[in-house]
Amino acid sequence: MSGPAVPAVEAAGIAHRVLRHGPVGSVAEAAAAQGMEVRDLVKTLVVRxxxxQYVFVLVPGDRVISWPKLRALFGVNRLSMPDAATAKQATGYERGTITPFGSSTAWPVIADDRLRGRTIGLGAGERGVALQVAADEAGKALDATFADVTDPEPARS
Structure with a gap:
């Protein structure tokens, strides 16, 4: 590993596994490659x-951000997702590899409540590599706020 994510997890003293799973095309493929359920694979989203001023939102793989819930949590009327270039500038990571660990700026972290008590898979800062960590331990190290900020993934027709 050449990026800052794994050293940041190690510096935080978090028990972890680094998984090199290679290229994947979907959350379901990534979960299968890591031997995890889709709900335990975490999408780290950057929200403006x-x-x-940004925040990381940790979303279970089978769910999506609930914009009304997230706006209510922050007490604001507007939030947005930055484009890929802006997200990279804000975090140091490309989309699909973003993790709060080792980010170029330590933005606040919001983790969906459903992650509590679970072992989760997060991006490790480079494509085809993941970190498996205990969500509660990671949340504590990141000073994350756990809250209900997601909705079920919409059914596809």
Whole structure:
């Protein structure tokens, strides 16, 4: 590993596994490659709160951000997702590899309540590599706020 994610997890003293699973095309493929359930694979999303102010939102693989819940949590009327270039500038990571660990800026972390008590798979800062960690331990190290901020993934027709 050449990026800052694994050293950041190690520096935090978090028990972890690094999994090199190679290229995947979907959350379901990534979960299968890591031997995990889709709900335990975490999508780390970067959300813009204001100009040059972001937050990481940890979303279970089988769920999506609930914008009304997230806006209510922050007490704001507007939140947005930055484009890929802006997300990389804010975190140091490309989309699909983003993790709060080792980010170029330590933005606040919101983790969906459903992750509590679970072992989760997170991006490790590079494609085809994941970190498996205890969600509660990671949340504590990241000073994360656990809250109900997601909805079920919409059914596909």
């Amino acid at each position: 709160r204001a100009d040059d």
